[in-house]
Amino acid sequence: MQKNAYKIIAVTLLLMLLCGCKQSRSLGERAVVKMVYLDESGGQVQAGLVVFTCAPNSDTASVEGQAKIYTAQGKSIEEALYKVEQQQNKKPFYAQNEILLLGSGAARNVTPYLSYFADENAARPNLAAFLTPLTAEELSECEDVISDVVREGERLIGMGADEQDRTQSIFEINLSGTGGLDGYLPVFSFSKEEKEFRGVRQMVLFRSGAPYAVLEDAAMQMFLLLNGKARQLTVNTQIDGKAVSFRTQQLQLTRTASTAGGAPHLEVCLTGKLDDVTVDGAPVVDKEEAEMTREINAYLSREAEMLNQATFARGNDTFHYAWWLKLYDTAACEALLRTGILYDIATVDFSSELKPV
């Protein structure tokens, strides 16, 4: 009898405690944040929230409700975000947010903005950070199309059908440089006239939190490939005044470390197949194929060298060359890192050895 009483008490209390009714908040009282925008203008931080609201007491199926855009400004990121949160009578729910947009003002020094969201519990670690040319006003004018923009943006995250991942999560961003971000950020392209998301067509390179170079087209694809974020290239470019286009298959990057002249040296070799090569719109014929392949390989080598100049030689080791060198000779690389002479363009050689299909 006593045993049964214990069980009944325990089960009753368990049910009472587990229901969590006391502090529950229905989905209808939530504003599901799907995009955060931050910019800086005239010493003020501009914040924008794209939220999806749903009917009171609704279930999760109706989260895809009406999209709203709220904007506000403040002296700091915290203040701007607090003010923008206060513009709605619902409590923002950030756990579904996957997109962070930084305006052109914030792009001058992105470190404080990224550091804020890189804090462990401030956002989901897979929050994708983008730069955008949109101002806060322009963003707030896009309310009628923003749900499509968000959907397109979310679709972009991760490896796409073209086997390229143009996005970067907040946890992947290297903020440990002397001035913060050493790396890159993709640009969230947006047509202001047609109010339409145009994907990622540019990458901006950063050193110590400040932008210093913009990559697009073939250079951007090559950058993603060297960064391990692309598995194939689809290039339309000009080589020696000719309009050349080609696709690649079975790409593989081989890195071989060695010692050259007493210092560690890395050979990076790109192998794979060239496909659909056209010159001025016409497919290359047998005789021209070998010559064109040589030219394309030379072109890719030049692109890679340009990227190495823009990154590794400036101490922005976004391609992890130092890791491969350390794998070969940890002590020697540590010594070179201490003296600051590891990041030399002569340390890395790139060669492209693509062959026709």
Add this chain to the structure above:
Amino acid sequence: MNEHTTVSAKQLCTLVFLSLAVDMAVRPFTSGGSAGAQIAILAAVLNTAVVSILLLPVLGLLRREAFTTLKGGVTFGSKALLTLSAVLFAAGGAAAMVRSEAFFRYVSDEPMPQLLVYGLFLLVVFYALRCGLESIVRVLGLAAGLFLLSMALMLVSNLGGMHLSNLTFQPFDFPEVLRTAARGFTLPPELPLFCLLSLHANREKRRPLLKTLALLCVFYIGLTFCSEAVLGMKAQLQQQTIHTLSRLGSISVFRRLDALHIAAWMLAELCKVAALAYGVQSALTPLLSHSQRGGKTCGYAVGLLAVLLAVCAGAPPETLRAVLTAGTAVLLAGTVVYGCVMEGFYAKKRV
């Protein structure tokens, strides 16, 4: 106590494995600037070896007649050891509850009041004690299965994010390994708990505790490797590294797997606290008069747990860990001394 117990040494090892493995998933909030995987793995291997060596004398005593007298609580020595065990297990359970509550608050968007969580824990523990050791270890087996499934799921969901280039290399530095090993050295109360509960388990020739410790070491190595392969140097700076991994991993359209993981980990924590509370009860029972044994010991065990919870709630995690390690070391040393003395006594008696 049930003399015809169906609890086996393997089940007790599952208890030790789950109790210590869940500590690796739900980390204390003291990290930030911990060692990289290369150093941490070597330090873990070293610590496992040291703990195994320290345990050898106690494990050697387990099958001796002298050790079995401990559960009688007749002599002054056994009473002192049982009292220390009860306090130590209660402190271990309290520390686990404090950590679980802090973790639960950290992961919840709308956290439950602290007292409510503690109350729920104590209530479940009380119910578990009423059910007995067999029930606890059976549930613990299920919880261990769920926990391992959760870990496997987390591993699979993070495979795509693992990059070897995230692993950090540094020249081999043995003093640094030693320093890291010393900083992370822990003697958890689950080790003497295993020894105490072994008295109530089926007699088996093989004591797979050392294998369990080796498995735990492998588990730790796997987690450390995965964390660094996914998060790179940021793995060392996270307060809850494994939780961050669980938030990152996704399978197909399932992007919020962390909610599933949290449920499995909290269940594991609950089982761990229940097991430690059973240790408190086992240690207290011989110390009580016959009239107070039976159902009342559950209440006394939960009461002691609640008292130590009140004491431990405000203590820094590092202090708690140090106190528990020191307490466990004293208890293990005391057990060895007690065993040797009693062994000498029995030897004289036989002569």
